[in-house]
Amino acid sequence: MSRNRAARNHPAQGLGAATGGPRRPDRSADSRGTVRRVWQAISRQRGLLVGTAVFGVASVVLTASGPWLLGRATNLVVEGTLGRQPDAARSPAGVTDGAAAAGSGIDFDAVGRVLLYATAVYVAAGLCAVVQAWTANLAVQRVTRQLREDVAIKISRVPVSYFDRQRRGEILSRVTNDIDNLGQSLQQVFGQFVIPLFSIAGMLAAMFWISWLLALIALVTAPLSLVAVTALGKRAQPFFLEQWKQTGRLNSHIEEMYTGHALVKVFGRDQQAMDVFMESNDELTGATYRAQAVSSAIQPAMMFMSNLNYVLIAVVGGVRVAAGALTIGDIQAFIQYSRQYSQPLAFLASMASTVQSGAASAERVFEILDAPEESPDPIEANQPASTVTGRVAFENVSFRYTPDKPLIENLSLTAEPGHTIAIVGPTGAGKTTLVNLLMRFYDVGEGHITLDGVDIATMARARLRSRVGMVLQDTWLFSGTIAENIAYGARGATRDEIVAAATAAHADRFIRTLPDGYDTVIDDEDSGLSAGEKQLLTIARAFLARPAILILDEATSSVDTRTEVLIQEAMARLREGRTAFVIAHRLSTIRDADTIVVMEDGAIVEQGTHDRLVDADGAYTRLYAAQFADAAARIGSD
Incomplete structure (x- = not known):
């Protein structure tokens, strides 16, 4: 099994990965740095941000004018009423006549004009708010789109070793769930945050x-409100980070169970899979509950402060009106302003959970963007001749996945063209x-690998890999x-060339039995094809690419013996004039190889032809004898 496959299938990452006791929430590595990076990303949309600010300010200014106009209308009514009450008291008509006389003192035309102005102001404020929200949402969507592009580009640049250390479901969760959550958080913040923020300043003025x-x-x-929000926010942030980490773990487990559903059924591990799911689900529920419980305490605290503020203003304002320092219209307008001042504060506090959740997701996304990349290609990359002969040489190559565990030490091997x-x-x-070293999925620690005499470390990776065709066991x-x-692997290939490649790989027959033949739509998970048929398609893909070097990693392990013989014959034709590296466990499939290399513990212990190695009675002979003795034992038992 390949090293990267072994890493992905390690027991610690399988069914038991989510087991264990309750986890303490991890502290945010750099919350301020994360917020700063998010702001840097959205500040690139300067034009839209300026529009958001302009229309937000306009909306606030117009909204702030409303209570003042309503206060003027109230003063007109009060002044008109109080100014006629003495005459009303002397009127012989009594209360009814007095009420009529009092009403005659109100300038309803003036009141109507003020109310009309107030209506126009509120309509204009609403329109400005709509435009502000539209510009903010557009800016956020552009930032989210750019972030997805950055992550996609980053994934193409990180080395294979990065994916060996990460579970596939965890990466998918960061690329999908976390970016989506960050986008929604930004949309709420910038779509609904600007006007409340400006409202606070406007109402205070x-x-x-x-x-x-x-x-x-x-x-x-x-x-007091700021202290409450800050304290509760700091306490909630680690729980939000834990929430999204648990989301990634749960998604990874579900993805594993879905792709391996048949094996789970075959081995009767349904209950264990469900137990792991339930435990992961409980951990996610607990983390989410703790995050929401802490952050949801912010809004009640803000409401308490708002009510306290209202009581103080009502008492002191009443005293000021009684003293003649303020009018009733002033107090009415002030109370409206104080409410409009308190509501944005409470709203901003209620958004604390949204901001913290988005910051936690942003931190997880930035971890991908900060992952180390492959070493860059040389500025002036060397290239072999236009016609690659395919001579490959490993010269004193040493490599280790971890510094303290040597794997390949001082290995030398030469593959001549066409061999x-x-x-x-x-x-x-x-x-x-x-072969991973040959493909530069990993770089050698010491030594050199050359292609037609050119060190592949000095070549552009894309040019190197374009000369290599690979068929894997998976x-x-x-x-x-x-x-x-x-x-x-062959852009611009014609239908005839595709059919020819499929025929050479012995895939044409079963393809033509499908409902739409070569136009049948398939995918890797639900194609209706057997494992052997899928392998034949990947072999046909290698046929069509016609590379200078072929790498076959257990390429025929999923096909039957008859098809394997046919494929070996086709491969023999394909290998003419090309170098091929064949990794095989079934030794019967490589008897005709020009050179058989026997490896143990990262070193070449034997190499030669099949007949020479059998006569040498060494490691290859032991492998060969053990394999066929096992086959004979199985036949005898049958």
């Missing part, structure tokens, strides 16, 4: 204009690692037609 004393009273609760090099040995001997098909899957 209006309150100071009416009464500086009442404004100072209203400001008493602001520091087939078969690599055999026990699991973990370093067979797949050898098949991979994407969602598309069979023809598109076969032509994946």
